[in-house]
Amino acid sequence: MAIGLYGGSFNPPHAAHRMVAETALEKLGLDRLWALVTPGNPLKDNRALPPAANRMAAARALLDNPRIVVTDVEAGIGAARTFEVVRHLKSRAPDVRFVWVMGADNLASLHGWGRWRELAGLTPIAVVDRPGGTFAPLSSRAAAVLRRSRIDERDAAGLAHMEPPAWAFLHGRRLDLSSTALRGRGASL
Ligand SMILES: Nc1ncnc2c1ncn2[C@@H]1O[C@H](COP(=O)(O)OP(=O)(O)OP(=O)(O)O)[C@@H](O)[C@H]1O
Ligand SMILES: O=C(O)c1ccc[n+]([C@@H]2O[C@H](COP(=O)([O-])O)[C@@H](O)[C@H]2O)c1
Numbered sequence: 001m002a003i004g005l006y007g008g009s010f011n012p013p014h015a016a017h018r019m020v021a022e023t024a025l026e027k028l029g030l031d032r033l034w035a036l037v038t039p040g041n042p043l044k045d046n047r048a049l050p051p052a053a054n055r056m057a058a059a060r061a062l063l064d065n066p067r068i069v070v071t072d073v074e075a076g077i078g079a080a081r082t083f084e085v086v087r088h089l090k091s092r093a094p095d096v097r098f099v100w101v102m103g104a105d106n107l108a109s110l111h112g113w114g115r116w117r118e119l120a121g122l123t124p125i126a127v128v129d130r131p132g133g134t135f136a137p138l139s140s141r142a143a144a145v146l147r148r149s150r151i152d153e154r155d156a157a158g159l160a161h162m163e164p165p166a167w168a169f170l171h172g173r174r175l176d177l178s179s180t181a182l183r184g185r186g187a188s189l
Contacts, residue, residue, distance in 0.1 A: 002160035004033040004126070005089070006101040007074070007082060009041055009179065010055045012187050013062045016103075016175040020128045021068055023172050024101040028126055029157040033101070035059055035070045042080040043112060054189040081114035086123050097160040098123050104130040104169070110142035120146055124159045125167040131176040138169065 004024045008017065021033050037056050040046035049055075052072050059070045077088045082100070089098060100123050107127045110116050119125075120142075127137065137143060143150075149165035156168045179187075 001032070001095070002028070002030045002097040002099065004028060004030045004099050004101045004160075005036055005086065005123075006033055007036040007038050007085075008059075009044065009049065010035070010037055010059045011049055011179050012055070012182055012189050013059045014177045014179060014182055015062075016130075016177040017059070018062055019173060019175050020101065020103060021063055022065070023128050023170055024099070024126055025065075025067055027153075027156045027170050027172075028099055028101075028159055030099070030160065031067070033068050034073070035063055035068060036074050036085070037070060037072050039072075039075045040080070042114065043109070050189040058189055083113070083115040083119040083122065086119060090122065099160045100125045101128065102126075103128055104137040105132060107137035107143060107169075108140045111140065111145070116142060117145070120149070120165040120167070122164060124162055124164050126156065126159060127167065127169045129169065129171050129174055131174045 006021055025033050037052055037059055039052060040049055056070055056072055063070055074085050077085055079085050104127055146165055151166055151168050153168055153170060159168050
C-alpha cells in the first residue's frame with residue numbers, strides 16, 4: 001500500500017490543492033492520498049487560522065475523490081514538525097510506503113524545517129511545480145544538499161518504493177492560486 005501525505009493549512013482550500021493531490025495520485029501511482037489538515041504550520045503565524053474543523057469541512061468538499069482521505073490525524077499525534085508526524089505514522093504502519101507531497105514553494109524553504117535532513121531520510125518526497133518559480137526551489141539549499149537523491153520524473157511511479165532519501169520534481173499543469181490571494185479577496189472559513 002502506497003500513501004501520499006499531503007500536509008497543508010488549507011486556509012482556504014483551492015483548486016490548486018486538488019490539482020496537486022490528483023497529480024500525486026496519478027504520477028506516483030498511489031493507492032491513497034491523505035490530506036493532513038495541519039493544526040498550524042510551525043513556521044507561520046497561526047493566530048488567525050480558522051479552526052481545523054472548518055478547514056477539514058472545506059477540504060473534504062473540494063477533495064471529493066474516493067482515493068483521498070482528509071484527516072486531522074496530525075492534531076492527535078501532538079507533534080508540530082512534519083518529521084515527527086511522519087516518524088509517528090511510519091511506526092504505526094510499518095508496511096505502508098508513505099511519500100511526502102508538497103508544492104515547490106516548500107522545497108525552497110525546506111532547509112528551515114525542523115530536522116529536514118532526517119525527514120528526507122525517512123520518506124521519499126514528491127515536489128509539485130508551482131507558479132512563482134521553478135528555478136528558486138530547484139536551486140534551493142535543500143535541493144542542493146539532496147541533489148544526488150533526485151530521481152528522474154519519468155521514474156516517479158516507483159518513488160514510493162524507493163529507499164529514502166529519494167525525491168522527484170513533478171512538472172505539469174501550474175495553477176496560479178494561493179490561499180493568501182483568496183483571503184485577500186475576502187474568502188473566509
Ligand atoms: N498553486 C499551487 N501549486 C502547487 N502547490 C501548491 C499550490 N498552492 C498550494 N500548494 C501546496 O499545497 C500545500 C498546502 O498549501 P497551503 O494550504 O499553505 O496553501 P497556500 O495557497 O500555499 O496557502 P498560503 O497562501 O496561506 O501560504 C503546500 O505544500 C503548498 O506548497
Ligand atoms: O516540520 C516543519 O518544520 C514544517 C515547516 C513548515 C511546514 N511544514 C508542513 O508543511 C505542510 C505545508 O504547510 P503550508 O502551511 O504550506 O500549508 C504542513 O503540513 C506543515 O505542517 C512543516
